[in-house]
Amino acid sequence: MRIKIIASCVLMMLMYAGAQAQVKHKAKPKAKHSTTTGLAASIAKGKTVYMQTCVSCHQVDGGGVQNMNPPLIKTTYVLGDKTKLITIVLNGFNESVEIEGNTYSNTMPSHDFLKDEDIANVLTFVRNSFGNKAPAVTAAEVTKVRAAVKKT
Amino acid sequence: MKNRKFITVILPLVAVCGLILLNALKSDPPLKHRNIADNAGLTLPTGFTGTALITGIGSARHIAVTPQGNIYVKINRLKNGKGIVVLHDSGDKAEVVSSFGNFSGTGIYIKNGYLYASSDENVYRFKLDAKNAVIDPEHPETVVSGLINRHEHEAKAILLDNAGNLYVNIGAYSNSCQVKDRQKGSMGQKGCPILDSAAGIWQFKADKLNQHYGDGVRYATGLRNVMGMDWNYQDNQLFVMQHGRDQLHDIFPEMFDQKQSALLPAECLYAIKKGDNAGWPYMYYDQIQHKKVLMPEYGGDGKKAGGENAIDPAAAYPGHLAPNGLLFYTGDQFPAKYKNGAFIAFHGSWNRAPEPQAGYFVVFQPFKNGKPDGQWVVFANGFSGSQAQTESGRAEHRPCGLAQGADGSLYVSDDTKGTIYKITYKK
Numbered sequence: 001m002r003i004k005i006i007a008s009c010v011l012m013m014l015m016y017a018g019a020q021a022q023v024k025h026k027a028k029p030k031a032k033h034s035t036t037t038g039l040a041a042s043i044a045k046g047k048t049v050y051m052q053t054c055v056s057c058h059q060v061d062g063g064g065v066q067n068m069n070p071p072l073i074k075t076t077y078v079l080g081d082k083t084k085l086i087t088i089v090l091n092g093f094n095e096s097v098e099i100e101g102n103t104y105s106n107t108m109p110s111h112d113f114l115k116d117e118d119i120a121n122v123l124t125f126v127r128n129s130f131g132n133k134a135p136a137v138t139a140a141e142v143t144k145v146r147a148a149v150k151k152t
Numbered sequence: 153m154k155n156r157k158f159i160t161v162i163l164p165l166v167a168v169c170g171l172i173l174l175n176a177l178k179s180d181p182p183l184k185h186r187n188i189a190d191n192a193g194l195t196l197p198t199g200f201t202g203t204a205l206i207t208g209i210g211s212a213r214h215i216a217v218t219p220q221g222n223i224y225v226k227i228n229r230l231k232n233g234k235g236i237v238v239l240h241d242s243g244d245k246a247e248v249v250s251s252f253g254n255f256s257g258t259g260i261y262i263k264n265g266y267l268y269a270s271s272d273e274n275v276y277r278f279k280l281d282a283k284n285a286v287i288d289p290e291h292p293e294t295v296v297s298g299l300i301n302r303h304e305h306e307a308k309a310i311l312l313d314n315a316g317n318l319y320v321n322i323g324a325y326s327n328s329c330q331v332k333d334r335q336k337g338s339m340g341q342k343g344c345p346i347l348d349s350a351a352g353i354w355q356f357k358a359d360k361l362n363q364h365y366g367d368g369v370r371y372a373t374g375l376r377n378v379m380g381m382d383w384n385y386q387d388n389q390l391f392v393m394q395h396g397r398d399q400l401h402d403i404f405p406e407m408f409d410q411k412q413s414a415l416l417p418a419e420c421l422y423a424i425k426k427g428d429n430a431g432w433p434y435m436y437y438d439q440i441q442h443k444k445v446l447m448p449e450y451g452g453d454g455k456k457a458g459g460e461n462a463i464d465p466a467a468a469y470p471g472h473l474a475p476n477g478l479l480f481y482t483g484d485q486f487p488a489k490y491k492n493g494a495f496i497a498f499h500g501s502w503n504r505a506p507e508p509q510a511g512y513f514v515v516f517q518p519f520k521n522g523k524p525d526g527q528w529v530v531f532a533n534g535f536s537g538s539q540a541q542t543e544s545g546r547a548e549h550r551p552c553g554l555a556q557g558a559d560g561s562l563y564v565s566d567d568t569k570g571t572i573y574k575i576t577y578k579k
Binding site: 051052053055056057059060061063065066067068069092094096103105106107108109110111113 | 211228303304305306326327332333334335336337338398399401402405413502503504505506544545546550568
């Protein structure tokens with residue numbers, strides 16, 4: 001145990017030094033940088049929303065709760081069609097459907113009190129956390145879905 | 153120049169590592185205290201032994217043990233199409249004898265020559281032979297059918313008394329009877345309509361078939377959801393453990409911070425008499441202020457008193473620990489102080505996030521003359537695997553059902569890994 005800790009400390013130091021050395025050599029492509037910070041900012045803001053409004057059910061690690069609340073890890077809903085995903089957050093979700101082979105006996109309430117931007121950010125956070133990788137959701141997309149949902 | 157850069161980078165790292173190291177040295181307990189594997193990973197009071205009889209049998213919910221050493225386990229998610237597993241306990245291990253019953257569910261109980269078992273809508277029974285083996289596993293009788301299941305608190309815990317009655321928990325299909333369940337800002341429905349058909353304990357006849365709501369009596373109301381219940385034969389009444397409401401912070405962030413929301417409200421033990429009202433959804437019990445508090449969905453603010461017509465809990469425990477099993481210990485194997493006291497299996501919390509989760513243990517509540525007497529203690533701990541797994545909620549095992557063997561051994565089921573534990577005592 002102790003040896004492991006010492007070893008990992010040494011390793012950490014080496015890795016850090018290595019990373020520092022690498023940074024110096026890398027040229028920063030300007031345009032790309034600004035889109036990644038846009039994404040990074042959206043993810044960061046989305047995390048704040050998540051930790052306020054989703055965490056109690058879907059948990060800090062996105063793993064959900066056995067038999068109660070589904071995980072947000074690589075599910076077809078999280079990675080799939082954005083309109084469907086945005087609708088789940090706007091309308092809530094309470095259909096006894098199977099999610100990756102399990103059913104969940106809790107209710108997901110509507111979160112239509114969240115601003116379009118908050119919904120975009122939280123979904124962008126979810127789609128880029130917990131091992132997920134999927135394109136960002138924009139506030140404009142949420143606005144569109146909200147308008148469509150209202151009409152029906 | 154280069155050297156100085158190196159030092160500014162490395163020095164803080166060395167310092168941080170040093171701190172981590174120091175901490176690790178300090179908090180590493182001596183090895184002998186960590187060697188808990190010999191009790192199947194459980195931490196128990198001195199003199200008790202824990203054994204994992206079998207594992208991997210499915211989502212093992214409630215259990216019933218026969219004098220012949222067979223264990224009937226109700227399975228929540230059909231395994232190979234079966235919802236009841238029969239085990240034989242041969243002392244320090246158990247093997248599967250058979251499995252039957254094409255319905256999933258939680259409740260199981262043996263009484264008067266029958267095995268009763270519940271799905272999330274119905275209660276069935278199977279006749280037992282003289283050795284408590286099921287005679288015709290393919291053809292159960294339907295005792296009650298058509299109980300409400302709206303995919304929230306749908307599990308039907310069951311219990312029988314000595315007077316020919318069957319008690320069934322019908323959980324509320326709601327958190328706090330809001331107009332829109334669990335939605336921030338949505339207030340409580342006036343004259344909560346859920347109470348007519350759920351959020352209570354219903355009493356039916358134990359040996360009348362094909363009963364419906366109309367044949368039963370709403371024995372107690374205002375109980376959000378109950379999984380653990382048992383009959384106390386010292387004062388001849390029903391005791392139940394309620395699962396308290398969730399999400400005070402999510403729904404009323406301006407009244408409750410995440411820390412308060414993790415601890416409140418209490419998980420309550422109630423002594424029930426026919427006709428009692430435990431107050432849901434109009435109030436919750438605050439174990440820190442020691443009072444019944446008006447539910448925020450009905451105008452409360454976390455301080456205003458509520459529940460004038462509601463009974464007081466017999467005992468209160470920290471929030472969200474999810475009591476899934478309750479058992480009055482009547483055996484002679486354990487030391488005298490355990491006799492007639494209550495064991496409570498706490499399934500463990502989820503609604504404390506982002507605060508650390510808690511529970512995943514079996515508690516002992518001392519009793520005297522049929523009333524809780526003295527402070528509860530954690531009796532069996534370690535189901536989760538580690539403190540980190542407790543706090544993250546990623547528990548390896550989650551205690552659910554409790555049963556007492558003819559020799560006074562205590563059985564605990566785990567619905568995560570499908571492990572059946574047996575806890576015994578030797579002087």
